[in-house]
Amino acid sequence: MAHPQDPKKAAAAAYWRENIRLLLTLLVIWFAVSFGAGILFVDFLDQFQMGGFPLGFWFAQQGSIYTFVILIFVYAWQMNRLDHKYNVYEEEDEA
Amino acid sequence: MSTEMLTYLFIGASFALYIGIAIWSRAGSTGEYYVAGKGVHPVANGMATGADWMSAASFISMAGIISFIGRDGAVYLMGWTGGYVLLAMCLAPYLRKFGKFTVPDFVGERYYSQTARVVAVICVIFISFTYVAGQMRGVGIVFSRYLEVDITMGVLIGMGIVFFYAVLGGMKGITYTQVAQYCVMIFAFMVPAIFISMMITGNPIPQLGFGSEVTGTGQSVLEKLNGLSAELGFKQYTDGSKSTIDVFFITMALMVGTAGLPHVIVRFFTTPTVRDARKSAGYALLFIAILYTTAPAVASFARINLLNTVSESSYKELPEWFANWENSGLIAWIDKNEDGKIQYTDGHPMEGKPQFTSERGDSGERLVSNNPTAGENELYVDRDIMVLANPEIAQLPGWVIALIAAGGLAAALSTAAGLLLVISTSVSHDLLKQNLMPNISDKQELLAARIAAGVAIVIAGLFGIYPPAFVAQVVAFAFGLAAASFFPAILMGIFYKRMNREGAISGMVSGLVFTFAYIVYFKFINPAANTADNWWFGVSPEGIGTLGMLINFSVSMVVCHLTAAPPKHIQTLVEDIRVPRGTPSSEPAVEGNSPASNLG
Numbered sequence: 146m147a148h149p150q151d152p153k154k155a156a157a158a159a160y161w162r163e164n165i166r167l168l169l170t171l172l173v174i175w176f177a178v179s180f181g182a183g184i185l186f187v188d189f190l191d192q193f194q195m196g197g198f199p200l201g202f203w204f205a206q207q208g209s210i211y212t213f214v215i216l217i218f219v220y221a222w223q224m225n226r227l228d229h230k231y232n233v234y235e236e237e238d239e240a
Numbered sequence: 241m242s243t244e245m246l247t248y249l250f251i252g253a254s255f256a257l258y259i260g261i262a263i264w265s266r267a268g269s270t271g272e273y274y275v276a277g278k279g280v281h282p283v284a285n286g287m288a289t290g291a292d293w294m295s296a297a298s299f300i301s302m303a304g305i306i307s308f309i310g311r312d313g314a315v316y317l318m319g320w321t322g323g324y325v326l327l328a329m330c331l332a333p334y335l336r337k338f339g340k341f342t343v344p345d346f347v348g349e350r351y352y353s354q355t356a357r358v359v360a361v362i363c364v365i366f367i368s369f370t371y372v373a374g375q376m377r378g379v380g381i382v383f384s385r386y387l388e389v390d391i392t393m394g395v396l397i398g399m400g401i402v403f404f405y406a407v408l409g410g411m412k413g414i415t416y417t418q419v420a421q422y423c424v425m426i427f428a429f430m431v432p433a434i435f436i437s438m439m440i441t442g443n444p445i446p447q448l449g450f451g452s453e454v455t456g457t458g459q460s461v462l463e464k465l466n467g468l469s470a471e472l473g474f475k476q477y478t479d480g481s482k483s484t485i486d487v488f489f490i491t492m493a494l495m496v497g498t499a500g501l502p503h504v505i506v507r508f509f510t511t512p513t514v515r516d517a518r519k520s521a522g523y524a525l526l527f528i529a530i531l532y533t534t535a536p537a538v539a540s541f542a543r544i545n546l547l548n549t550v551s552e553s554s555y556k557e558l559p560e561w562f563a564n565w566e567n568s569g570l571i572a573w574i575d576k577n578e579d580g581k582i583q584y585t586d587g588h589p590m591e592g593k594p595q596f597t598s599e600r601g602d603s604g605e606r607l608v609s610n611n612p613t614a615g616e617n618e619l620y621v622d623r624d625i626m627v628l629a630n631p632e633i634a635q636l637p638g639w640v641i642a643l644i645a646a647g648g649l650a651a652a653l654s655t656a657a658g659l660l661l662v663i664s665t666s667v668s669h670d671l672l673k674q675n676l677m678p679n680i681s682d683k684q685e686l687l688a689a690r691i692a693a694g695v696a697i698v699i700a701g702l703f704g705i706y707p708p709a710f711v712a713q714v715v716a717f718a719f720g721l722a723a724a725s726f727f728p729a730i731l732m733g734i735f736y737k738r739m740n741r742e743g744a745i746s747g748m749v750s751g752l753v754f755t756f757a758y759i760v761y762f763k764f765i766n767p768a769a770n771t772a773d774n775w776w777f778g779v780s781p782e783g784i785g786t787l788g789m790l791i792n793f794s795v796s797m798v799v800c801h802l803t804a805a806p807p808k809h810i811q812t813l814v815e816d817i818r819v820p821r822g823t824p825s826s827e828p829a830v831e832g833n834s835p836a837s838n839l840g
Binding site for chain 1: 306311313314317318321322324325328329330333447450451452453460461462463478480484487488491492495513514515518519521522525526529532533536815818819820821822823824825826
């Protein structure tokens with residue numbers, strides 16, 4: 146540990162790396178339910194029924210939207226955890 | 241009480257509410273005027289974003305469009321919701337941390353260039369005016385359809401209301417008015433949806449009714465709809481007719497465009513903290529999803545209702561709503577085979593939109609002067625009718641009809657106000673304060689913002705009264721241009737530290753020029769060539785923004801590596817916006833005494 150800046154830089158890099166990993170994971174799901182299930186594989190999935198829906202149609206007009214909402218809340222929750230871990234969580238009085 | 245009286249009452253009460261809120265929350269500083277003093281609770285901001293986002297088109301037209309195009313309608317459902325995922329994760333928290341007032345602010349500072357700022361301002365103004373023209377028209381149409389007021393008068397009333405709370409209250413007034421407007425709008429949309437869902441499936445929740453059996457048939461809603469469609473010669477409701485690549489590109493352009501629309505982005509500048517910006521995006525999408533998951537259900541119910549009611553029915557025995565909407569010009573019937581019954585099948589019944597004459601036909605129908613087409617279809621149905629006439633088709637009481645009128649107005653006014661604010665901010669803040677007159681005081685800047693808002697309202701109103709023929713054509717512009725310009729520039733500004741001024745500007749300009757040229761060519765210069773055979777890679781002008789975005793990314797990347805890296809202070813700025821507060825450390829938090837504050 147030659148320079149006091151180094152651990153700070155390492156922590157900043159680690160925070161950003163974890164952020165990007167979370168982001169990519171969630172975006173893969175985002176892409177899979179909409180562009181995957183709702184568009185590219187919609188005809189294939191339509192041969193299966195779910196409730197009264199062909200499965201691909203359900204993803205295109207209902208399922209993808211529900212998933213989007215869940216993804217954002219998972220993101221907000223996980224980022225708060227990350228902020229605490231790296232000590233960058235905003236205090237209430239700073240608002 | 242008559243339906244008309246109720247409509248006056250509902251609209252009057254909702255307007256009084258909006259004005260009351262405007263007086264209570266008027267803005268005193270530019271900070272309050274531009275970003276509501278950054279003190280908006282995430283749930284309130286979520287509702288305001290929902291109202292801001294959901295326009296007259298979402299409220300009135302979307303369910304109808306889906307009703308007529310079936311599965312392909314998913315491009316709008318996914319496209320106009322999926323963008324919030326990108327917004328929440330890639331843009332909103334970082335722009336909130338950046339902490340200024342506008343999108344051009346970010347572009348100008350991150351790319352240390354007034355040129356970049358000016359390019360951004362021009363895009364903002366163009367995109368917002370394109371959008372707002374349609375809203376003022378929507379206000380006029382709602383007035384003229386439900387009350388005996390002509391469109392010009394309707395637009396003037398709408399202008400007056402928006403003028404009052406946008407000019408007086410700025411972002412603060414608009415935000416709290418939009419919260420009220422969201423409540424009015426969602427209530428107005430859900431009540432008839434719930435009724436019609438119960439009527440057709442017995443299930444009060446439209447999203448569940450959508451997958452249930454049609455009462456008394458043993459078939460699910462979609463099976464029934466496919467069956468009816470096949471019987472009458474329409475394509476299957478659950479099949480698409482657009483090519484997969486086009487659906488892919490349109491959906492992507494709408495998603496990325498949504499995330500890049502300035503009036504949506506600026507809503508996330510108003511929250512107190514970065515984590516509130518993230519959460520607020522979740523609430524916004526939740527509130528939007530309530531309408532967006534109900535709309536396809538309403539589309540299918542309304543379709544079943546319409547096919548069941550009109551097909552092979554004698555004109556004279558049709559319910560009253562048919563004649564009512566025929567009178568407002570949204571339905572037209574040509575009795576081609578003169579059997580007095582309505583034959584409804586695929587294809588256009590006549591050339592162009594119906595031009596009514598003053599005469600009546602043998603069955604009492606309004607005659608049109610259009611040439612009939614050779615096809616067997618006799619019926620013209622405007623898609624807006626699926627939402628507007630729903631309460632009557634489902635035989636709901638008069639107050640529900642009045643509610644739809646108030647809801648449609650709330651949707652149009654809230655979106656118009658959000659857009660007008662963005663326009664006025666661009667003028668007073670980005671053009672005057674940051675460019676032409678840097679020495680003006682906060683008070684003068686606030687006055688400039690108010691004058692700009694007033695002028696913008698008048699221009700928008702003129703667009704509403706004298707709609708240029710191209711308004712409907714240019715909506716593709718707003719999304720395409722936002723997708724091809726702002727989204728890549730902001731994204732790379734946050735996630736790619738090496739991105740420099742030269743890269744960002746050349747990327748934005750090439751994305752813009754390409755998208756603009758493609759849309760102008762197919763929509764205006766050579767509309768006859770606007771068919772899948774002539775499109776590049778089979779991508780329609782609606783989806784071309786996606787290609788524009790890819791061009792922007794590629795050009796930026798190449799140019800930025802041929803030119804000098806951004807200066808040190810810009811790299812520090814990027815590091816700073818990536819973190820909600822202070823600098824990250826792996827030490828455990830010390831209560832009430834954070835390491836960041838120790839560093840001074």
